[in-house]
Amino acid sequence: xxxxxxxxxxxxxxxxxxxxxxxxxxxxxxxxxxxxxxxxxxxxxxxxxxxxxxxxxxxxxxxxxxxxxxxxxxxxxxxxxxxxxxxxxxxxxxxxxxxxxxxxxxxxxxxxxx
Numbered sequence: 001x002x003x004x005x006x007x008x009x010x011x012x013x014x015x016x017x018x019x020x021x022x023x024x025x026x027x028x029x030x031x032x033x034x035x036x037x038x039x040x041x042x043x044x045x046x047x048x049x050x051x052x053x054x055x056x057x058x059x060x061x062x063x064x065x066x067x068x069x070x071x072x073x074x075x076x077x078x079x080x081x082x083x084x085x086x087x088x089x090x091x092x093x094x095x096x097x098x099x100x101x102x103x104x105x106x107x108x109x110x111x112x113x114x
Contacts, residue, residue: 003112006092008033013103014091020105026112033085043078046092049099052077057089 007014021028046055052074057063068080093100095111
C-alpha cells in the first residue's frame with residue numbers, strides 16, 4: 001500500500017490527515033506541491049476521482065480571481081493546474097487509483113483499508 005498525501009500548504013485538513021496516518025502508523029508519502037511537479041496522468045487521475053472543477057480550490061480568493069475558476073473545459077483546467085498546482089484543493093490523498101480531496105475520516109478509513 002502506497003499512500004500519497006499531496007498538499008501545497010499546511011492547512012487544518014492536511015494536519016488532520018497527517019495526524020490520522022501517524023496515530024494509526026500508516027506509512028504515507030508527503031508530496032509538497034511546491035517541490036513535487038505534477039504530471040498529466042496524476043491530474044487526470046484526480047479529475048477521474050471527482051470532476052475537473054471539483055479539484056480546484058474555489059474557496060481561495062486567488063483561485064476565484066483566476067480565469068480557470070470560470071471554465072468547464074477539462075483540458076484547460078489540466079493545463080492551468082500543471083502550470084500552477086496552487087489552484088488545487090488540498091489535501092489530496094491517493095492510494096493507487098483511488099483519490100479523495102480534503103479530510104473526511106470515514107472516507108479515509110475506506111481508502112486505507114481496502
